[in-house]
Amino acid sequence: MINSAKINEFWLWFERIYSEFEEELVNSLLISDLDERVCSLGDFTWELGPGQMKKYQLVISPGGDIEKLPLTEYIVSFAPEIAEWEFYAAKQKKEDGFIFYYGSNEYKVDANEWTYYLLKFNDEFFDIVIIADNISTFDELDQQAIGEILLDNILGEKMRILSFEYIDVNHNVENEYLSKVSNIKNLENHLKYLVKPDR
Numbered sequence: 001m002i003n004s005a006k007i008n009e010f011w012l013w014f015e016r017i018y019s020e021f022e023e024e025l026v027n028s029l030l031i032s033d034l035d036e037r038v039c040s041l042g043d044f045t046w047e048l049g050p051g052q053m054k055k056y057q058l059v060i061s062p063g064g065d066i067e068k069l070p071l072t073e074y075i076v077s078f079a080p081e082i083a084e085w086e087f088y089a090a091k092q093k094k095e096d097g098f099i100f101y102y103g104s105n106e107y108k109v110d111a112n113e114w115t116y117y118l119l120k121f122n123d124e125f126f127d128i129v130i131i132a133d134n135i136s137t138f139d140e141l142d143q144q145a146i147g148e149i150l151l152d153n154i155l156g157e158k159m160r161i162l163s164f165e166y167i168d169v170n171h172n173v174e175n176e177y178l179s180k181v182s183n184i185k186n187l188e189n190h191l192k193y194l195v196k197p198d199r
Contacts, residue, residue, distance in 0.1 A: 002041055002071060007078045010037050014058070015080050022056065022084065025049065044072060052092055055084040061091050064148060066161045090157035097153025098185070102146050109135065111150050115181040118190070125165035126194075129173055131181065136170050143169040155188055163191055 020030055025048060038046045044060055051057035060075050062068035072089035079087035094100075098111045111132065119127040130147050138146065147169035151160040182190065 007075050011078050011080055051086045054086045057086045059088045059091055064161055091152045093156045094153045109146055114184040116184050117177045117180050121165040127166040128164050129168045
């Protein structure tokens with residue numbers, strides 16, 4: 001577990017400077033400092049931007065690694081109470097998350113017409129196969145990354161990493177399951193239905 005003194009040091013720093021982010025979220029010097037300080041806590045990623053319920057949010061993310069989620073939850077448990085800020089241990093769902101921009105060229109991804117099917121991996125996890133024709137020209141790693149971004153956008157990172165053992169985008173699509181595909185917009189409710197205790 002991460003040293004609590006180091007975590008406290010991070011949050012004390014944030015309490016000193018958060019008002020500067022309120023003046024300018026895209027503050028390159030502060031962002032560089034924030035990145036360095038988050039990385040000093042461990043191999044995590046972060047997001048800064050508009051909040052879900054409050055004006056601003058800071059996310060300390062496990063980077064899609066289920067084993068790091070308890071660590072980010074521990075870090076965020078030390079977060080201070082700040083009037084206009086909320087803090088999360090994983091990336092949150094995004095409004096209009098089916099459209100987003102990817103890569104340094106900011107390619108516009110529109111996932112509204114994507115489809116998927118689920119396979120049961122074991123008692124805890126599913127495999128998901130996503131069929132996304134409009135990104136089929138990307139290489140396999142980019143398609144995988146785009147698929148993960150979409151799932152974080154529409155489910156939230158925590159639900160994504162607690163639900164799926166394997167995410168396939170446009171590869172290993174098996175014809176026998178194509179009759180069971182559904183629009184990706186149905187995924188969240190589908191998962192909630194499947195994980196009901198009485199199902």
